[in-house]
Amino acid sequence: MAEPAGKIGIIGSGLIGQQWAMLFSSGGFEVVMYDKDKNALAAALPKIEKQFSDLSKNNRLRPSPLTAAQQLQRISVTDSLDACVSGCTYIQECVPESLELKEAVMKSLDSVISPSCVVGSSTSTFKPSLFTSKCDKRARMVVAHPVNPPYYLRLVEVVPAPWTDADAVDLCVSLMRQIGQAPVKMSREVDGFSLNRIQYAILNEVWHQVDQGLISPADIDVVMKEGLGPRYALMGPLETIHLNAHGVRDYLQKYSKSILAVSQTLDAPVLMDPESKTASVLQSHLEKEIPLEALGERTAWRNLKLAEMAGAKSADPLYKA
Numbered sequence: 436m437a438e439p440a441g442k443i444g445i446i447g448s449g450l451i452g453q454q455w456a457m458l459f460s461s462g463g464f465e466v467v468m469y470d471k472d473k474n475a476l477a478a479a480l481p482k483i484e485k486q487f488s489d490l491s492k493n494n495r496l497r498p499s500p501l502t503a504a505q506q507l508q509r510i511s512v513t514d515s516l517d518a519c520v521s522g523c524t525y526i527q528e529c530v531p532e533s534l535e536l537k538e539a540v541m542k543s544l545d546s547v548i549s550p551s552c553v554v555g556s557s558t559s560t561f562k563p564s565l566f567t568s569k570c571d572k573r574a575r576m577v578v579a580h581p582v583n584p585p586y587y588l589r590l591v592e593v594v595p596a597p598w599t600d601a602d603a604v605d606l607c608v609s610l611m612r613q614i615g616q617a618p619v620k621m622s623r624e625v626d627g628f629s630l631n632r633i634q635y636a637i638l639n640e641v642w643h644q645v646d647q648g649l650i651s652p653a654d655i656d657v658v659m660k661e662g663l664g665p666r667y668a669l670m671g672p673l674e675t676i677h678l679n680a681h682g683v684r685d686y687l688q689k690y691s692k693s694i695l696a697v698s699q700t701l702d703a704p705v706l707m708d709p710e711s712k713t714a715s716v717l718q719s720h721l722e723k724e725i726p727l728e729a730l731g732e733r734t735a736w737r738n739l740k741l742a743e744m745a746g747a748k749s750a751d752p753l754y755k756a
């Protein structure tokens with residue numbers, strides 16, 4: 436077995452920490468996971484072993500020069516933060532989504548990491564300036580936001596704070612490419628990064644259409660999964676409009692007036708109140724379709740299908756990541 440490509444530290448050994456550990460080990464790195472909860476830490480390796488074994492059985496391991504057993508061998512756990520970060524070129528922070536906690540964890544990393552080490556935070560919602568401002572090594576800290584489940588979905592949003600070094604961003608981006616992820620680099624921080632700004636725009640419109648009785652909850656999911664979704668899975672909204680006319684300029688010549696006219700009728704965002712009538716309509720529809728006790732089984736099915744799609748795309752020479 437070849438020498439490890441380097442050492443990666445993972446802070447927080449929950450759902451996302453485990454997936455990052457699997458991704459970095461598949462890329463040939465040595466991975467050390469740290470968690471302040473000893474029970475969580477003890478459970479992490481058996482959970483990873485089970486995931487590797489299921490993926491292996493279904494022939495769904497990520498492409499790697501290493502076997503599943505070799506990848507597992509590259510992952511270890513420690514209850515010492517110093518031992519975790521010592522010798523790391525990169526650290527992925529994966530503690531729960533609390534601003535106070537992220538700030539405290541970054542501060543504790545600040546005093547133990549080497550000056551060249553880069554720390555990427557998995558945060559889904561916090562701009563990096565909100566939790567790195569008090570760190571001496573804040574120029575080495577960035578957001579590296581994965582999409583759940585990262586083992587099957589390759590997007591990573593890399594988001595700098597105003598003080599993040601350009602070379603720290605570049606190191607994070609190139610590391611993500613090295614492990615087979617699809618990083619996108621934002622030029623500056625913004626609430627929601629890119630993905631959630633788009634996702635929330637969609638959710639707002641979905642809410643209004645159901646709330647106003649324009650369409651049923653069942654049909655709104657059909658609009659996405661049988662209409663927009665499959666095209667976007669292959670080529671995104673921009674290549675889609677490029678193909679929907681004779682190039683993007685022709686598309687805009689033909690449709691930009693209608694796009695503006697429709698867009699001007701869109702309703703402003705409202706609080707999607709969980710106690711509202713619309714929320715009850717959505718809950719009863721979805722519970723009828725997928726009872727709460729079947730969510731685990733449905734998630735496993737979704738993950739398997741995502742892996743199949745990822746496999747089909749990467750095997751296609753015409754697919755552009």
Ligand SMILES: NC(=O)c1ccc[n+]([C@@H]2O[C@H](COP(=O)([O-])OP(=O)(O)OC[C@H]3O[C@@H](n4cnc5c(N)ncnc54)[C@H](O)[C@@H]3O)[C@@H](O)[C@H]2O)c1
Pocket residue numbers: 446447448449450451452469470471472475476528529530531532533536540557558559560580581582583
């Ligand atoms: N779950 C998702 O769908 C998803 C997707 C993308 C990003 N994220 C982000 O990833 C991060 C982790 O989410 P998760 O779902 O893995 O959470 P999780 O609750 O499954 O795991 C968090 C782990 O961090 C540990 N922890 C808590 N405080 C700690 C500390 N001070 N030091 C070290 N470890 C500590 C906990 O013991 C736990 O094992 C969050 O910021 C979340 O927003 C989650």
